[in-house]
Amino acid sequence: MIEVHRVSKVYSVGPVKVPALREVSFRIAKGEFVVLTGASGAGKTTLLRLLYRDDLPSEGDIEVLGYDLVPMRRASVAALRRSIGVVFQDAKLLPVRTVYENVAFVLRVLGAPRREITERVFDALRTVGMSSRAQAYPAQLSQGEAQRAALARAIVRRPPLLLADEPTGNLDESMAAEIIEALKDIGSGGTTIVLATHQARLAAALKRRTLTLEAGQVVKDEG
Amino acid sequence: MAGFLIGEAFRDLRRAGRVAVSAIVLITLSLAALGGFWLVSSNLDRAVAQWRNRVRIVVYLKREPSSADLSALIERVRTTPGVAGISFVSKAEALRGLKQVLGKDASVVDQLPANPLPASLEVTPSAAAATPDGARELVARLAALPEADEVAGSADWVEQLSRWQRLLQTIGFGVGAVLGIAAILTVTTATTLVLHARRHETEIMRLVGASEVTIRLPLLLQGMMQGLAGAVLALAALVLTYSLVAPRLEPLVNLTLGLSRLVFFTPLGVTALLGAGTLLGGLGGWLARAGREP
Numbered sequence: 001m002i003e004v005h006r007v008s009k010v011y012s013v014g015p016v017k018v019p020a021l022r023e024v025s026f027r028i029a030k031g032e033f034v035v036l037t038g039a040s041g042a043g044k045t046t047l048l049r050l051l052y053r054d055d056l057p058s059e060g061d062i063e064v065l066g067y068d069l070v071p072m073r074r075a076s077v078a079a080l081r082r083s084i085g086v087v088f089q090d091a092k093l094l095p096v097r098t099v100y101e102n103v104a105f106v107l108r109v110l111g112a113p114r115r116e117i118t119e120r121v122f123d124a125l126r127t128v129g130m131s132s133r134a135q136a137y138p139a140q141l142s143q144g145e146a147q148r149a150a151l152a153r154a155i156v157r158r159p160p161l162l163l164a165d166e167p168t169g170n171l172d173e174s175m176a177a178e179i180i181e182a183l184k185d186i187g188s189g190g191t192t193i194v195l196a197t198h199q200a201r202l203a204a205a206l207k208r209r210t211l212t213l214e215a216g217q218v219v220k221d222e223g
Numbered sequence: 224m225a226g227f228l229i230g231e232a233f234r235d236l237r238r239a240g241r242v243a244v245s246a247i248v249l250i251t252l253s254l255a256a257l258g259g260f261w262l263v264s265s266n267l268d269r270a271v272a273q274w275r276n277r278v279r280i281v282v283y284l285k286r287e288p289s290s291a292d293l294s295a296l297i298e299r300v301r302t303t304p305g306v307a308g309i310s311f312v313s314k315a316e317a318l319r320g321l322k323q324v325l326g327k328d329a330s331v332v333d334q335l336p337a338n339p340l341p342a343s344l345e346v347t348p349s350a351a352a353a354t355p356d357g358a359r360e361l362v363a364r365l366a367a368l369p370e371a372d373e374v375a376g377s378a379d380w381v382e383q384l385s386r387w388q389r390l391l392q393t394i395g396f397g398v399g400a401v402l403g404i405a406a407i408l409t410v411t412t413a414t415t416l417v418l419h420a421r422r423h424e425t426e427i428m429r430l431v432g433a434s435e436v437t438i439r440l441p442l443l444l445q446g447m448m449q450g451l452a453g454a455v456l457a458l459a460a461l462v463l464t465y466s467l468v469a470p471r472l473e474p475l476v477n478l479t480l481g482l483s484r485l486v487f488f489t490p491l492g493v494t495a496l497l498g499a500g501t502l503l504g505g506l507g508g509w510l511a512r513a514g515r516e517p
Contacts (some may be wrong), residue, residue, distance in 0.1 A: 052430070074435065081432030094423055105424075109433040111224040157431070 007060030038213035044196035085154030089166035144175030232444035246409035250453025253402030260395020267388035280376035305352030410507020446508020454500020
């Protein structure tokens with residue numbers, strides 16, 4: 001499903017080179033729920049961005065869902081992303097569209113038929129417990145609700161891989177628990193999930209395979 | 224999918240707001256200028272073509288030929304290079320023509336002791352000889368005829384008219400091009416604003432694997448819509464101006480240029496104008512670039 005081999009990423013800030021990842025290697029099998037943890041700046045977000053090909057590694061190879069990400073053409077990037085759902089710390093909902101429209105937007109962009117859109121959107125909203133808020137605008141949602149709507153948007157295409165970058169970062173404990181429960185539900189359906197979080201307690205409570213990053217290196221792979 | 228793309232294009236157009244309105248106004252101005260000059264130029268072109276057909280060279284004869292000599296003379300002139308047609312005007316016919324021209328003063332002619340008008344040959348030059356140089360050469364050839372007393376006629380003034388027509392055409396293209404470039408830049412600015420306003424949508428679209436065509440087509444469409452709106456307005460302005468001005472100008476144009484009526488664009492011309500507007504807008508929309516990915 002995911003194979004990361006000796007991946008390094010160095011950002012250039014003028015003449016200064018800032019290493020974000022160093023020789024990172026791991027494999028994630030289909031259907032696994034993997035937690036990526038580490039302090040802020042450890043390289044979690046960089047690693048996730050490389051996985052959905054938002055950036056390229058400075059060195060090393062990455063294979064995701066059978067795609068070799070380094071020598072990839074633009075058209076293949078689009079094809080890869082159609083198979084990946086991504087959730088961020090900020091929900092990134094479109095403010096002038098309702099929850100329903102935000103989730104449906106993804107399917108409309110990809111040219112899904114109208115009837116299928118309605119069915120799938122409500123299916124995704126039900127999965128995250130948001131079907132009653134379908135007609136609400138983002139400004140009318142709590143942070144937890146906004147994050148669940150973002151989660152619905154990420155899973156509406158039923159992607160085999162879901163990447164979640166600090167989805168509970170802005171939430172209080174009860175809201176974070178709701179998101180985690182929703183993620184577990186999604187994972188139980190066979191979706192491979194990579195959850196990045198700096199919250200060590202949350203990572204420990206999940207009792208899943210955990211990759212710990214420190215200064216751009218995987219220092220622990222346990223569970 | 225088409226519904227989504229068109230819906231997004233309308234949404235983008237609304238987002239562009241006043242800048243889109245400026246772009247539409249500029250496209251209207253550029254196409255109205257271009258179309259206006261084009262209309263004047265095409266009517267002048269008709270006048271030039273009409274007058275080219277009317278160019279005549281008159282060979283005044285020393286004496287009126289007998290019917291046998293006339294046939295031989297006509298045959299010789301007909302085979303002269305540059306001659307498309309020929310007609311003989313006898314002394315009597317020339318006098319009748321003069322009387323017609325004089326109208327109510329025609330009786331003056333009756334006071335003359337004898338018909339002073341010469342017989343003549345009216346020669347219609349071929350298209351190649353209806354140019355100033357061609358006409359001059361033909362005049363020289365006809366003047367060499369032993370029967371010719373004097374040869375009159377040239378195509379110089381027709382050429383002068385043609386030069387005016389070309390000048391107007393050039394000015395029209397120049398003004399239209401300058402305004403057209405300004406219009407393209409304004410559409411580009413409007414589209415750049417749209418790009419900024421829809422950056423979150425674009426980010427989501429890229430994230431979920433939308434193709435570049437899906438991302439960029441609404442931008443292109445909203446540019447084309449601005450262009451088409453500008454072209455429709457320009458066309459409306461031209462129709463209005465034509466319907467107001469043409470009836471007042473036609474008598475003058477008839478008198479000076481011999482055109483009985485001023486013509487408007489053909490359906491093909493209307494299509495070209497609308498197409499040009501759509502193209503201008505589309506080009507502006509296409510030129511605005513979104514951020515590229517690695």
